[in-house]
Amino acid sequence: MSGKDYIPKPSAVTSARNRLDKYDWETLAGEMNGYGCAVLPGILTQKECADLAALYPREEHFRSHIHMARHGFGKGEYRYYKYPLPDLIGGLRTALYPHLADIANGWNERLGGDQLYPKEHADFLRQCHEAGQVRPTPLLLQYVPGDFNCLHQDLYGDLAFPIQVAFLLSEPGRDFTGGEFVLTEQRPRMQSRAEVVPMRQGDAVAFAVHNRPVRGTKGDYRVTLRHGVSRVRSGMRHTVGIIFHDAR
Template sequence: MNAQLRPGPDTGARLQAYDWVRIGDELDAHGCAMLEALLSPPECAKLASMYADDGRFRNRVLMARHGFGRGEYRYFDYPLPELVAGLRGAVYPRLAPIANRWNTSMGLAVRYPAAHAEFIERCHAAGQRRPTPLLLQYGTGDYNCLHQDLYGEHVFPLQLAILLSEPGRDFSGGEFVLTEQRPRMQSRADVVPLRQGDAVLFAVHQRPVQGTRGSYRVNMRHGVSRVRNGHRHTLGIIFHDAT
């Protein structure tokens, strides 16, 4: 396993504190699930402070320039910060069985290996070699349009976002929003009430929903509503790499 993919010494232990059966049930029912207080306030502050360190990132994206919204984000370069790499490597094995179950239900042939390093090797062999974990930064009036983080042929169907700022103190507004589009139905929105250090797991692209005639696919998108005032930072952990 590459050094940048090795979980930190306490990452697995902190994940054991969560009820992963409940998390799986919530992902099945709603396409998202919260992990409250995944990071401590000092960890959040340390990660947010990295945004100004050019040497940690491979590029910077101004959302308005590409029609993505307003605000900006930066993709980390390898090697990833230890905490980011630890979370990426330790959360993935808990999600791979859910991802495989979803694909089975949706009639998709793709299956995901148990270890994240093996999945990253698959991505790299297909030319998806650029790391995708990122920091996002929003100011007053900024927002993120509804979107999907796909990046290439190999897409892991779940991802993780962690709020690094404290609502009501650092910013107001800026809610995390999910929408789902079911066949022949209007879109449904879900607002996830995150506090500093809380994480949300959510579907990247599609998820299965059980209907009267079996499972069908629901299309998912996510974004961030307008920040009313202040500054908001988020850590995004995407489990596949990019072309």
């Protein structure tokens, strides 16, 4: 796969960077460090949400179609985008990465790891592709009444970026009910902690994929995280997930 297949248009990246400039990244980093997740409110417009959701039946944009029940993932379905990604998704994936890489590198340092994530997403993707992880991982999910997503981790190979971002494309209470985003932490020798993240249409949540450090009385220790979606009770729920590593 050549670079032109996964590097988005410069104009899309510039637009995404301008959009992200309005957020207080120091505060968001504090929330990530404290709770393992942080909400970016209103990152997408209502029209952008509708346009992205409308892509779901258009197979030309996707490389595969997954029915969760067939694999024991829950109930519902999703499609993985293929390269080149839609401009909005590709631009946000590239522009979000440097902000999140700073947090990820801080986590690795606190946990004594030797992984250093490069400053630019294209450089990290190059590492993925050299390791044989060449399939794009951003995805579009669709839930109808009774659907849910089991607690899981999105790990697709030896290289895995520790943070991902989910964008809610539907409006709770209007387009669907139920379907809350849930994050759990398994702490050593302690019971699990659950975090239910309230979101509106156009909001995004950045969250830990696998592990994160937590400060204890004797220094930092590692907690394991999983995320999922509770049962949708009515309507239809669409979400875009941006995962920063590619898959084997």
